[in-house]
Amino acid sequence: MTARLTVRWKGLGITLSVGLALLLLMDSCMQFRMSKSEIDRFFSDKKYKGTLHRYEVGKRTINYLHVGDTTKPVIVFMHGSPGSLSAFIDFMADSSLLAHAQLISVDRPGFGSSDFGRAEKSLAAQSALLFPVLKRHKRAQPLILIGHSLGGPIIAQMAMDYPAWVDGLVIVAGSIDPDLEPNEWFRGPLATPVFKWMLPRSLRASNDEIYRVKPQLEEMLPRWKDITVPVTVIQGGRDKLVPPGNADFAKRMLVNAPVKILLMDDMNHFVPWTHPHIMRQELLEMVKALTQP
Numbered sequence: 001m002t003a004r005l006t007v008r009w010k011g012l013g014i015t016l017s018v019g020l021a022l023l024l025l026m027d028s029c030m031q032f033r034m035s036k037s038e039i040d041r042f043f044s045d046k047k048y049k050g051t052l053h054r055y056e057v058g059k060r061t062i063n064y065l066h067v068g069d070t071t072k073p074v075i076v077f078m079h080g081s082p083g084s085l086s087a088f089i090d091f092m093a094d095s096s097l098l099a100h101a102q103l104i105s106v107d108r109p110g111f112g113s114s115d116f117g118r119a120e121k122s123l124a125a126q127s128a129l130l131f132p133v134l135k136r137h138k139r140a141q142p143l144i145l146i147g148h149s150l151g152g153p154i155i156a157q158m159a160m161d162y163p164a165w166v167d168g169l170v171i172v173a174g175s176i177d178p179d180l181e182p183n184e185w186f187r188g189p190l191a192t193p194v195f196k197w198m199l200p201r202s203l204r205a206s207n208d209e210i211y212r213v214k215p216q217l218e219e220m221l222p223r224w225k226d227i228t229v230p231v232t233v234i235q236g237g238r239d240k241l242v243p244p245g246n247a248d249f250a251k252r253m254l255v256n257a258p259v260k261i262l263l264m265d266d267m268n269h270f271v272p273w274t275h276p277h278i279m280r281q282e283l284l285e286m287v288k289a290l291t292q293p
Contacts, residue, residue: 032202033084033112039065046093054113055136057129060120063113064133067092068102073142073287076133077105080149080173082206084112087148087272097280100287101144106133108154110205117201119208123216127157134158134165142167142290146283148272149242150210152176153217160223168286169231172279173269175242177249178217187211224253230289232260232282236267 034042036052043050050067065085075097077088085105092103109129110119120126134143145166147155152174159166175181189195191211196204231254235247247261262282267275 032082032087033107033116034086034089036113039086039089042089043067043093047095048093048098050092052113055132057132060109060129061113061115062109062129062132063107065092065105066102066137067104068098070102070137071141073101073144073291074134074137075101075103075144075146075283075287076137076155077103078130078145078147078151078155079106079108079111080147080151081210082111082202083108083148083151086112090276091272091280094280097283100284102137104133104137106130108151110209111202117205119205121209121212123154123157123213123220124161126154127161130154130158131162131165134162138165142287144168144170144283144286144290146170146172146279147174148172149269150175150213152246153213153220156224156227157220159227159229160220163226163228166229167290168229169227170234170279170282170286171231171250172234172271173236173239173242174233174246174250175213176217177243177246178214178221180243180245180249181214181217184210221253225255227254228256230258230260230286232262232286234262234271234278234282235264236269236271237263237265238267239269241269 039050048067050065052065054061054063079087085107088105092105097103107114109115109126110117120129143166145155145158152171153176155169156176159169187207187210190199190207233247233250235244237244244263247263251259251261272279
């Protein structure tokens with residue numbers, strides 16, 4: 001009997017060890033971020049060199065990448081969920097953008113090097129945590145926020161919270177309509193301590209912030225009328241993650257803002273990688289419009 005128990009315990013120990021090793025491997029493979037050395041290598045042969053910056057707000061650390069002439073208009077990129085500032089790394093070396101603007105890409109709370117794995121569940125709190133980026137870099141020049149996926153409602157929240165600091169918005173496949181949020185039953189269980197620890201840190205942070213996003217989008221409903229700056233919405237007709245109806249929502253809700261809707265039938269959710277030229281073109285048009293005398 002003792003020998004059998006010993007064999008069973010050994011088998012259990014091996015199973016747990018293998019399981020833990022697999023979890024660690026998944027965590028290391030699913031981080032959706034670049035290291036500082038990888039970012040430095042990316043810019044090593046570029047005309048404009050990117051510099052990493054960080055600041056603290058309370059117990060939070062926010063990391064971001066800056067490239068370009070500080071006298072030019074500011075474009076701030078906001079990634080989706082999961083993601084990091086490296087989602088826009090190719091844009092950060094785009095010579096046509098850098099000829100007209102300085103570029104910033106942010107690690108949102110819980111992603112990249114901004115307290116990796118520890119999400120901020122509140123969109124309003126994220127807005128406050130990211131506001132110092134605007135405060136540091138906006139002077140007399142215009143500032144444009146561009147957000148992909150969950151980055152869309154976050155830049156809208158920032159425009160609502162800090163209207164004097166935001167001069168334009170570009171929402172790319174943004175999940176902004178609460179009625180179109182999918183009913184994903186698994187997010188609740190995955191947000192509990194029983195299962196949360198099993199997720200890679202990037203997915204843990206992503207699940208934590210998406211799980212409670214619908215009621216926050218509902219709270220934003222009365223405030224869309226407060227946005228008065230130009231807004232461009234880029235949406236794919238084949239987007240399986242964020243329904244195309246989100247573009248219709250933007251047009252319906254932005255009653256006091258000039259709105260441009262680009263609905264591309266052949267485009268999916270991953271616009272920054274499949275159709276970067278569209279984002280580039282719309283950013284350049286907005287910069288030009290905001291800087292014309």
